[in-house]
Amino acid sequence: MDCTCCISPKRRRLLGTMAALAGGFASGLPNASARANATVKGESIDIHAHYYPESYCELVGSDGDKFGGKFTCDASTFSFQTPAGGLGPLPLKFIRIDERLADMDAFGVDVQALSLSVPMAYWADRAFNAKLATTWNTAASAVQVQHPTRFVVLATLPMLNAHDAIDELERASELPGVRGVYMGTNINNRDLDDPLFEPVFARIEQLDLPVFLHPQQTVGGARLTDFYLSNLLGNPFDTAIAGSHLILGGVMDRHPRLNVTLPHAGGALPILMGRIDAGWNVRPETRRLAQKPSSYLRRFNYDTVSHSGPVLDFLIQNIGIDRLVLGSDYCFDMGYEQPVTFLDRLELPPEQKNLILGGNAAQLLKI
Structure with missing residues (x-):
């Protein structure tokens, strides 16, 4: 599928060339100057910034068609429709790197951690699922x-x-620029x-x-259809559910060095932790943990997309400033x-303030 509104043929060829060159670089070399600059200049690092490469978009609309995927694009916007959810119309600066860089300069953001968002790659069959992931990772690394x-x-x-996830993890971890893993708060409702x-x-x-989470196929169903509640409430509650399963399901205990960042300032999880602790005290199904649930809050990092200064103050006072990292949710409304x-x-x-702007993220991402 051709998307003539997104990137010129000349630019497409350039991106393809850079993707091919990517295999010849050692994963740490391109970032050597960035690591030095981050330490000296105190750069701002946005860990919550979404990117849709043209190759990924075209794959959704071409091979993805038989699975219910659709991608449309006009002179200024593009849209997705998939069984895992739809988005759009979205601005083309999600795709166009030059416009993204201009925004970063205007917003005072030095570094973005590029990530995929809805519809992610958790739909269609196994082979197409893997193809979506490899296509996105290769394109993002080329950028x-x-x-x-x-x-x-x-x-x-x-x-x-x-098995597919581990195979791609092994491959992608060697690509230039890869500094972490992004995944949904649930995987096809698992x-x-x-x-x-x-x-x-x-x-x-x-x-x-490090692992970074993002809401995907959120809770609520038809009751959250009106008033954009699927996002306003669904996203923060799905984040809380994901964090609770990681804690109460023993994932954080089984993997003591696993480093997880929760989006949207942890969603509803931090503010409800007192209630979860109370359940741990009285409910036998929650007592598989050696420690009370609130003791795990510092196992997570939290981005700043809270839309509330008092919420960030709460996180600083109750969890610690060393656990906050800058986020923008670029470039959703x-x-x-x-x-x-x-x-x-x-x-x-x-x-x-510099810790939140970039110091904590630089350590997390090894920049």
Whole structure:
């Protein structure tokens, strides 16, 4: 499927060339100057920034058609429709790197961690699931090769099959710029403590890669159809459900070095943790843990997409400033257009603000 509105043929050829070159680079080399600059300059690092490569979009609309996938594009927007959810119309700057860089410069963002969002790669059959993941990871890495000081990559995995997920994890972890793994708060309505995913988390832990979650196929159904509640409430509650399964399902106990970042400031999880602790005290089905659930809150990191200064203050006071990382949800309408200036709502000394802006993320992503 051709998408003439997105990227010129000349640019397409260039991206293809860079993708081919990517295999010849050692994974750490392109980021050497970025790591040095991050330490010296205190760069701002946005860990919640979505990217849709043209190759991924075209795959959804071509090979994905037989599975119910559809991709449309006009002069200024594009849209998806898949069994795992639809999006759009979305601005083309999700695809166009030059426009993205211009926004980053205007917003004071030095580095973005590129990630896939809805519809992710958890639909259709096993082979197409794997093809979606490899296509996205290769394209995102090619962008990082072109702009090694501006981007890192959070790889997506074909999580419908553990063997496929581990195969792609091994391949993607060697691509230039890959610094972590991105996955949904559920995988095709399977929660993250499902035994299917246990070997995947084990290998991620061995590779010492951080995991970043994002809501996918959220809870609520028809009751959240009106008023955009599927996003306004569905996203933060799905994040809370995912975090609860990771804790109560024993994933965090079985993988003590697994590092997980929750989106949208942890959603509803931090504010409801007192109730979850109360359940742990009285309900036998929650007592598989050695420690109370709230003790696991510092096992997670939390992005700043809260839309509330007091919520971030709550996280700082109750979990710790070293667990907050900058996020924008670029470039959805429910994200921050100015993620850096949003932090001005917090009365923090410069050294603490710099931790949130980039210091914590630089350590997490090994930048």
